[in-house]
Amino acid sequence: MLKKVIIAGGGTGGHIYPAIAIGRGLKNRFPDAEILFVGTERGLENDLVPKAGFTLKKIRAKGFKRKLTLDNLITIKEVIMGGIESLILLKKEKPDLVIGTGGYVAGPVVFFAALFNIPTFIHEQNVKPGVTNRILSRFVDKIAVSFSDSIKYFPQEKVVVTGNPIRPEIVSADRMKALKELDLDPEKPVILSFGGSQGARRINEAMMDLIERIGDESSFQLFHITGQKNYEEFIQKLENKGINPRTLGNIKIRPYVYDMHNAIAAADLVISRAGAITIAELTAAGKPAILVPLPTAADRHQDYNANLMKKNGAAVVVKDWDLSGEKLHSIIRDLVFDRERLQKMSAASKSLGKPDALDRILDEIILLLN
Numbered sequence: 349m350l351k352k353v354i355i356a357g358g359g360t361g362g363h364i365y366p367a368i369a370i371g372r373g374l375k376n377r378f379p380d381a382e383i384l385f386v387g388t389e390r391g392l393e394n395d396l397v398p399k400a401g402f403t404l405k406k407i408r409a410k411g412f413k414r415k416l417t418l419d420n421l422i423t424i425k426e427v428i429m430g431g432i433e434s435l436i437l438l439k440k441e442k443p444d445l446v447i448g449t450g451g452y453v454a455g456p457v458v459f460f461a462a463l464f465n466i467p468t469f470i471h472e473q474n475v476k477p478g479v480t481n482r483i484l485s486r487f488v489d490k491i492a493v494s495f496s497d498s499i500k501y502f503p504q505e506k507v508v509v510t511g512n513p514i515r516p517e518i519v520s521a522d523r524m525k526a527l528k529e530l531d532l533d534p535e536k537p538v539i540l541s542f543g544g545s546q547g548a549r550r551i552n553e554a555m556m557d558l559i560e561r562i563g564d565e566s567s568f569q570l571f572h573i574t575g576q577k578n579y580e581e582f583i584q585k586l587e588n589k590g591i592n593p594r595t596l597g598n599i600k601i602r603p604y605v606y607d608m609h610n611a612i613a614a615a616d617l618v619i620s621r622a623g624a625i626t627i628a629e630l631t632a633a634g635k636p637a638i639l640v641p642l643p644t645a646a647d648r649h650q651d652y653n654a655n656l657m658k659k660n661g662a663a664v665v666v667k668d669w670d671l672s673g674e675k676l677h678s679i680i681r682d683l684v685f686d687r688e689r690l691q692k693m694s695a696a697s698k699s700l701g702k703p704d705a706l707d708r709i710l711d712e713i714i715l716l717l718n
Contacts (some may be wrong), residue, residue, distance in 0.1 A: 350378045350444050350717065356457035357449030357593045358387035358409075358517075361396070362473050362624045366422075367449040368400045369513035370471065373710045386434075386442060388453050407433040409453040431456045445469065445717060455480045457701060462487040467716055471709065473512050475652040477501045490716050492709050494624065494702075497656055510709045511702025512628035519632055521613035528576060529610050532602070540615035542573035544623060544642075550668055551619070551640060552578055557673025559599055560589055564617045568684050570599045570633030572612060579603035585708035617684055619676065620664075622654035628705070636690055637663040638679055640671050662697035692697055 355371055357363040358433050364387075385404045387393035399405040408430040425603050428664035433458035446461035448470040462468045470487040475495045485491055485502045491508040493499060499507050521531075527534045543551035556695045561568070576580045582601065605611050612618065612633050614630050621638040622625050630637055639657060641650035647651045657663035664679055683690055702708070 350374070350381045352384065352441060352443045353445045353447065354384050354441060354443040354457065354461070355447045355449065356386040356454040357447075357451050358391035358453045359395040361392055364393050364396050364630070365451040365455075365625055366395065366471055366473055366513050367393075367447070369448070369706055370403070370447060370709060371400070371402055372588040373513070373706045376714070377462045377710055384443070385438065386453060386457050387451075388611065391451065392549055403438060407453060407456070409451075412454055413504055426685075429458070431460070435458050439465070444614065445713065447471070447713075448481070449473070449539075450478050450481055450489070452480060455508065457485065459487060462595075463491075463692040469511070469716060472498055472502075473628075473655050474649040476499075476647055476649050478646060478649070490712060491605070492712060494628065494705070495656060495700075497652075508708075510704075510712060510714050511705030512624055513706035513709060514625070514628050514632050514703065515609060517609040518612060518629045521609040521633075523613045526610035526613040529607070530614055532571065532600070532614055536566070536598070537616040538614050539617050539619065539680060539684065540572050540573075540611050542611075543575060543620035543667050544621045546624065548575040548578055550671055551621070552582055552671050554671045555619075556582065556585060556589075558676050559586065559593070559596075559673075560591065561673050561677050563591075564596055566598050568598070568680070569575075571614070572599070572601050572607055574601060574603055575609070576603045598684060606660055615682065616690065622650040622657070624649075624653060625655050627657065628701070629660070631657075631697050631701030632703040634694050634701060635684070636693030636697055638666060638676065639663045640666050643668045657697070657700070660696050660700055661699060662693055670684070688716065 355367045355375055357367040375383055383402055385397045387404055388409050389406055408426045408668040438460055445467045446458055448458035458468050469490045470481050470488050471485055471492045473494050474505055475497050491502050492508055493504045494512040497511050519709050532538055552574055606629055618635050618637045622641045641654045654665045658665045
């Protein structure tokens with residue numbers, strides 16, 4: 349009987365959203381189990397975990413710089429203190445299972461759990477694993493990866509390919525209902541574009557250039573999400589160029605979309621960064637994409653994610669430095685009116701998707717506990 353689980357992961361949404369999905373899945377299968385999350389003071393988990401209805405415990409955790417700096421001396425202290433806090437937490441809570449989903453905070457919690465012979469399970473979201481999971485892989489009992497290309501980085505006898513857990517509505521969304529909900533014309537192709545929390549500025553700049561180029565071209569529709577903080581500036585810059593986006597029927601600009609599953613369902617082609625969650629949702633929905641990897645992502649993991657999509661024929665990859673409205677316009681026109689190619693890309697994307705990833709992960713956890 350599973351009584352208590354600790355899930356450690358944090359920093360970015362890419363580590364936290366899968367952790368929350370796993371926590372919810374475990375709660376559904378084991379309603380009486382207590383699910384505790386472990387994070388730091390600085391990460392997005394401080395906002396996302398309590399909103400999801402879970403308790404968040406905090407420890408100190410920090411990553412080393414890749415060059416010699418005074419900051420690394422502070423990091424050594426933080427790592428030691430985080431290790432002590434992890435030991436105290438594990439002794440106090442006595443979990444039946446400890447799960448790590450990446451980020452520095454997962455390191456000491458999962459490592460000491462493994463030393464105490466507590467069952468341990470880690471989940472890797474990206475094609476190229478992060479440093480924390482690569483180190484932990486030597487000590488944990490089971491490793492779940494999102495892509496078969498990741499197996500080579502880990503002890504193969506511990507690895508299972510499960511995929512990345514996603515919101516169920518991504519798969520169940522109905523395209524015609526989504527088009528109606530978003531006030532889009534079902535007779536014209538829809539291009540969805542968004543930059544995410546970290547990578548919005550460069551994509552916004554390119555989309556502004558694209559909008560200036562296409563004007564009131566009506567052969568396809570553009571649905572662009574700027575991000576909350578960028579919306580007013582985006583609209584103002586367009587107006588400064590003499591463009592009133594409110595009068596362009598083929599272009600819709602939104603600061604944020606809460607029902608993102610509808611936006612994805614409505615799209616014929618998606619322009620986005622190549623974060624793990626984005627890739628998981630696009631492939632589960634079978635959407636072809638123009639991917640622009642975030643160059644500042646740790647270990648350039650978005651490049652590996654994007655290249656996997658490209659290698660399998662599901663995406664075109666544009667480097668951040670090469671991104672422009674002119675470039676996007678050329679690729680869009682090549683793709684969106686070539687229905688055969690777009691359908692092949694869609695099928696390739698779908699073949700990479702694992703919409704049942706959460707069930708696979710939960711099944712592996714139960715096998716581990718048994």
